[in-house]
Amino acid sequence: MSSLSSRLSGQMVLAPLTRGGNLPFRRLCAEFGAEVTLGEMIFARQLLKGDVIERARLRRASNEQVFGVQIATNDVEEGVGAAKLAAAAGADWVDLNCGCPIHEATRRGLGSAMLRQPVRLERLVRGIAAGSPLPVSVKVRLASEGGDVNVREVVGRLRAAGAAAVTIHGRTAEARYSKAADWRLIAECVEDNAEAGGGMPLLGNGDLLTQYEAHGRMAQSGVDGVMVGRGALIKPWIFKEFRDRRAWEPSAAERVAVYRQLACFMKEHFGDDAKGRRKAWYFLPWHFDFLSRYRPLPEEELPPAPEGTAPLERFLAHGDPSVHERVAAALWEASSDAGAVAALTRLAEGAELAALARGGEEGEAPVLGEATELSNIPSDGAQASGARSGKKHRRARAPPVVRTEEEIAALRAARAAKRERTGAPPHHEGRAAAQRG
Numbered sequence: 299m300s301s302l303s304s305r306l307s308g309q310m311v312l313a314p315l316t317r318g319g320n321l322p323f324r325r326l327c328a329e330f331g332a333e334v335t336l337g338e339m340i341f342a343r344q345l346l347k348g349d350v351i352e353r354a355r356l357r358r359a360s361n362e363q364v365f366g367v368q369i370a371t372n373d374v375e376e377g378v379g380a381a382k383l384a385a386a387a388g389a390d391w392v393d394l395n396c397g398c399p400i401h402e403a404t405r406r407g408l409g410s411a412m413l414r415q416p417v418r419l420e421r422l423v424r425g426i427a428a429g430s431p432l433p434v435s436v437k438v439r440l441a442s443e444g445g446d447v448n449v450r451e452v453v454g455r456l457r458a459a460g461a462a463a464v465t466i467h468g469r470t471a472e473a474r475y476s477k478a479a480d481w482r483l484i485a486e487c488v489e490d491n492a493e494a495g496g497g498m499p500l501l502g503n504g505d506l507l508t509q510y511e512a513h514g515r516m517a518q519s520g521v522d523g524v525m526v527g528r529g530a531l532i533k534p535w536i537f538k539e540f541r542d543r544r545a546w547e548p549s550a551a552e553r554v555a556v557y558r559q560l561a562c563f564m565k566e567h568f569g570d571d572a573k574g575r576r577k578a579w580y581f582l583p584w585h586f587d588f589l590s591r592y593r594p595l596p597e598e599e600l601p602p603a604p605e606g607t608a609p610l611e612r613f614l615a616h617g618d619p620s621v622h623e624r625v626a627a628a629l630w631e632a633s634s635d636a637g638a639v640a641a642l643t644r645l646a647e648g649a650e651l652a653a654l655a656r657g658g659e660e661g662e663a664p665v666l667g668e669a670t671e672l673s674n675i676p677s678d679g680a681q682a683s684g685a686r687s688g689k690k691h692r693r694a695r696a697p698p699v700v701r702t703e704e705e706i707a708a709l710r711a712a713r714a715a716k717r718e719r720t721g722a723p724p725h726h727e728g729r730a731a732a733q734r735g
């Protein structure tokens with residue numbers, strides 16, 4: 299391929315996402331203009347042993363223009379072997395995972411554990427880069443632990459080792475998602491890199507949920523491009539927004555069409571039969587843990603909604619896994635977008651009536667970090683059909699609230715009064731924060 303550097307420049311890259319970055323989802327992102335995508339993390343050792351699930355992760359969708367395979371390894375031979383298989387499968391480059399914080403990876407000396415030994419990491423990357431037929435990039439965090447932030451040293455060493463690019467996720471592994479990404483440190487790495495002669499592209503990653511944040515961070519920090527994870531899981535159209543430099547606020551019906559597109563891509567990929575549905579079911583309902591976090595304009599700024607829209611909006615925003623199952627099933631069964639909207643509206647209205655009968659209370663706002671406690675590392679041989687089972691913590695959530703017009707008016711008045719008292723910004727300015735949970 300032409301140099302990886304030129305392909306990454308100015309791009310919003312789809313992050314490697316275990317479970318989330320399945321082929322149909324990446325295809326959807328590519329439809330929305332993602333030009334550079336990374337697949338789900340692959341354990342090099344399992345891949346070389348011929349593991350069918352890891353092998354399947356090498357596949358790219360036909361519309362993925364520049365496709366990278368992410369591997370986890372701490373062994374040169376394994377890394378080179380995996381890179382050769384990635385090359386044979388048609389990947390454009392290989393990315394080494396040095397950011398995974400989960401215990402199952404770090405206790406084996408993989409992922410973010412490698413950041414504790416920068417000299418060893420440099421040797422590893424030099425060895426893999428020398429033997430790999432593809433360019434080798436590395437994805438790092440600020441450090442493994444908060445007290446030992448060494449990202450500047452690590453990036454310098456990766457440069458010396460011949461890394462083709464480095465992505466910096468602006469948090470430590472220890473912090474998980476509890477703190478905001480530190481873009482100041484990312485900018486310092488950019489300065490160091492320029493002083494060392496430039497040439498090796500740096501991508502910045504962390505908390506980019508809107509096109510204006512992505513463009514702003516890119517301009518302020520000087521990174522060559524940005525990488526987006528949760529922003530894409532919540533709104534796969536973020537790539538279109540980035541390219542258009544304009545937000546797209548799709549209606550509930552427009553979002554249903556996007557979600558049905560994902561269901562259709564899953565049918566094509568896994569099969570439009572019972573077996574295909576079983577395989578797809580590991581992914582499709584899961585996606586709604588993120589897709590349901592999309593918030594359109596706050597209620598008070600929406601134009602008057604046509605009859606029946608509000609229940610659908612609330613249904614699509616629901617955080618309960620049982621609702622995600624029902625949304626996924628309706629999308630899978632619908633034969634048209636209009637049919638999907640009608641089926642989901644019926645379900646939404648039914649759910650609200652049921653909640654009303656129970657005197658339901660408002661569901662908790664979803665917590666964005668929650669669905670990230672995921673692993674594709676086998677846990678005692680447990681395997682789900684089509685993919686590996688992952689550890690996941692979910693809270694039970696209450697059904698959506700149903701309010702009378704009077705209650706809504708009173709709530710709005712109370713909110714406005716509170717804003718006046720506290721000097722808090724209007725709701726829409728806090729929207730990106732709200733999407734973060």
Ligand SMILES: Cc1cc2nc3c(=O)[nH]c(=O)nc-3n(C[C@H](O)[C@H](O)[C@H](O)COP(=O)(O)O)c2cc1C
Nearest residue numbers: 313314315316318339467504505506526527528670
């Ligand atoms: C569901 C999920 C799965 C992830 N899987 C991986 C992975 O396999 N490899 C990796 O390097 N990072 C993984 N990450 C981290 C993301 O690539 C990204 O660095 C992180 O979410 C911060 O970016 P964001 O703020 O845009 O989400 C994952 C994140 C999420 C939410």
